[in-house]
Amino acid sequence: MSADGGRPGSDPLDRLAAALGVAAEYRTDRGRQVAVPRDTLVAVLASFGVDASTPAAAEAALAAHGAARAARLVPPCVVVKGPGGPRPALPDGARAEVVCADGRVRAYEGPLPVGRHTLTVERAGLRDAAVLLVAPERLAPAPYSWGFLAQSYFLLSRRSWGMGDLGDLTDLVSWAGRDLGADFVQLGPLHAMEPGPLPDPSPYRPSSRRFPDPMHVRVEAVPEFAYLPDEPRRRVRELAARAAALNASVLSGDALIRREEVRELKHRALREVYEVPRGPGREAAFAAYVAREGSDLTDFATWCALADVRGPSWRSWPAALRDPRSAAVAEARHVLSGEVDFHRWLAWITDEQLAGAQRAAREAGMPIGLVHDLAVGVAPEGADAWALRHCLAEGMSVGAPPDDFNPLGQDWGQPPWRPDALAAEGYRPFAALLRAGLRHAGALRVDHVMGLFRLWWVPEGRPPSEGTYVRYDGDAMLAVLTAEAEAAGAFVIGEDLGTVEPRVRAELAARNIVGTAVQRFEYEGGSEGRLGPLPPERWRENCMATLTTHDLPSTAAWLSGEHVDLRASLGLLTRPEEAEKAEAAEERDGWMAELERLGLLPDPAGEVAALHTYLCLTPARMIGVWLPDVTGDRRPQNLPGTAAVHPNWCLPMSDERGRPVSVEELTGAPLVHHLARTFGKRSEAHRVTIEERHGKPGSC
Secondary structure (H helix, E strand, C coil): CCCCCCCCCCCHHHHHHHHCCECCEEECCCCCEEECCHHHHHHHHHHCCCCCCCHHHHHHHHHHHHHHHHHCCCCCEEEEECCCCCCCCCCCCCEEEEECCCCCEEECCCCCCCEEEEEEEEECCEEEEEEEEEECCCCCCCCCEEEEEECHHHCCCCCCCCCCCHHHHHHHHHHHHHHHCCCEEEECCCEECCCCCCCCCCCCCCCEEEEECHHHCCHHHCHHHHHCCHHHHHHHHHHHHHHHHHHHHHHCCCCCCCHHHHHHHHHHHHHHHHCCCCCHHHHHHHHHHHHHHHHHHHHHHHHHHHHHHHCCCHHHCCHHHCCCCCHHHHHHHHHCHHHHHHHHHHHHHHHHHHHHHHHHHHHCCCCCEEEEEECCCCCCCCHHHHHCHHHECCCEEEEECCCCCCCCCEECCCCCECHHHHHHCCCHHHHHHHHHHHCCCCEEEECCHHHHCEEEEEECCCCHHHCEEEECCHHHHHHHHHHHHHHHCCEEEECCCCCCCHHHHHHHHHCCCEEEEEHHHCECCHHHHCCCECCHHHCCCCEEEECCCCCCCCHHHHHHCHHHHHHHHCCCCCCCHHHHHHHHHHHHHHHHHHHHHCCCCCCCCCHHHHHHHHHHCCCCCEEEEEHHHHHCCCCCCCCCCCCCCCCCCCCCCECCCCCECCHHHHCCCHHHHHHHHHHHHHHHHHHHHHHHHHCCCCCC
16 A cells, blocks of 8 residues: 555556546545455446456557557547647648538648537548637626526416426516516526426436427427417317316415326327428428438437336346347337337427527517526436436446534435547547537536536445545546537536636636625635635636525525524434534524624615625626525525425425515515615626626727
C-alpha cells in the first residue's frame, strides 16, 4: 500500500483503470483519501468489456488498449474550443481535412463553424476519420431575470384530470408573464415515465429522457378532439367524468395525485381521439415530426408497443427482443405497426402542446419562458436503457459516495453512460437528449451537471460505499452541450450543488453556464464550515439564486422547524431530536439576524418575503421562487430516500394548512403579488444600470 492508502502505481489493475478513466482511489468531501476495493475496479472494468480479473488479464487488456490507441491516427472524437481555437496536434506528416455539417470542405487549421463535423486524417497510406466537435467559446450570458420553480404535476386546475397538465402550464405562464412580469417558469422533468405501477414516481427516474410523457397532455386541446363521432365522444365524456371526480378528490385534499389512474384515463381517451381521421395539413405535420425524430422515435414507440404486450421490464422479454436491432424486433414492429404508430402520435401531440406552452410564455412577455430539466439518468428497464444499451454500462448504477448528507452513500438505480461508447458514437445520443430538451425552451437545467465530468458508479449488488468515480471527457460533453444550446438560442443552468471538483465550476463559468445557489447552503467557509450567512454581495453573479429546492423543506417548514419534526416522525434522524432541533433553530436564527442586519426585518409581508428580498441584494443573474413558498406550503415534495414512507412526488401544491391550492386560486395569493413587485423593482434597476453602461437599445 502507498502512504496515502492507495495501491502502488505499478499495479496493472490500477494502470488499466487509470487508462480508462476509472479512479483507483478518491478523496472524500472531508479530504480523506480512500482506496477503491479491487473487486469494484474489476466489476467496473468488466462493464467496459474489459477482463481485469487477474494481474495477467489486466496486463493483457492494458497492452490491447495501448495498441488500439497507437493504431489510430486520431482519437474517435476531437474537440476544438471556439471556432478559431487551437487544434489538437496531428501526427507528423499527416494531412487533414474537415467536412462540415453543411457539406463544405474546410482546412483543419482554418476557422470552423460551431457544430459537429467529420475530420479525416491521412498519413503514409493510412486513413482515419473522427467526429470533430467545435464548441462556442462561451454562451451568451443569461439575462437578469426572475421566475417560478414548479413541478408540472402539482399545478392542478379545475380542468385537470387528476394532475397538472400542459394546459394548466399554459395558463400559468400566460398569467405570470402578463400580470406579474415573470421571466420564466422552471419545470421538473417532463420525461416519459415507465408504464404500469410506479413504486417510485420520481420524474428524475424516467423511462426515456428523449421524449415527453403524454400524461401531460390536455386531452381537450388535441385538435381532433373536436371531431369525435357521437359514440366515441360519449365514451370520452365518461372518462372525463371519472377524471373530474379524481381531480376534485385531489383538490379537496381527500386524495394524493395518482399517476397510474390519470395515465389510464388519458390513454383510453387519447386512443379514441387517435382514431379520428386527420386532415391533410395535420397528416403532413405528423409525417414531418416522424421524419424529424427518425429512428429515435421508432425505437421509443417500438419499446412502448412491446411493453404494452409483454410488460415494461425488457430484461424479462425473450432474448431476441432485448436487442433493438434484432430481426425479432423488426418483425414485432411490423406486427404491432398500429400500436407503434399510436405511440408515435402520442409523442407528437405532447410535443405540439409543449410548443404551445412556450409560445404562450413568449406571447405573455417572458423573455425566457419555459426552462426544462434534464434528469441525470434513466430507469434500467425503460425505453432508453433498451434502445441505448450499447452506450450504457451493464451492471452499474449511478449514485454518490458517502458524505455528510448521507453517510451510507447513494444508489440512484440508473445505468450510467459508458464514456468510451459515447466517444465512439461522437456523442450523438447525448446531443439528441439536449436537442429535445431545448426545442421548446429558453433554457435547460442540467441535473447533477458535475456528471459531465465524472460519475459515481456502483456495481450491482454492492453498497454505494463500494463504488468509484468514472471520468468522462468534460471538454467533449461541454462542447456538445454549449453547441446545442447556442443552436437553440438558449442558455444552460447547471445544478452544481454538493461535492464539486474545484475546476468544475471554473469550467462552467468560463462557458457562461449558470450555476445554482441555494440560500441554505451559502455560508462563510462553505456549507461545511458554516461561519455565518454569506453576505449577499459575496454570492456568485452567474447563478440562479433560490431559497429552497424540490429536495429540501419548504421555506415555511424551515422557518417553523417542522422539517425536523417530519424527519423525526419517519425515523430519519441520525442524532437525538433535541440536537437536530437546536441546530435547525441556530441556523434559522443566524439567517434572521442577517436579515435584521440588512434592515430587511421586520417586513410587513413576513419572513418569507424578507428572505426573497435578501436574494434581490445578491448579484445573481436569476432568482427562482419555489412556487409552493408563495402559498405557505409546509410539506416537502420529495424527502430523499423515503419512497416507502412519504408521499414523494404525489402532493398537490397546498396552503399553510395543507389545503390544496388550484392554479385559479394561486392568482389571489397575496405574497405572489408582493414578490412580483419586489422583483420588478430589481429588474428595472438592472435595466437602468445596463442602459447607463451600454446605452439604450438602438443608441450608438
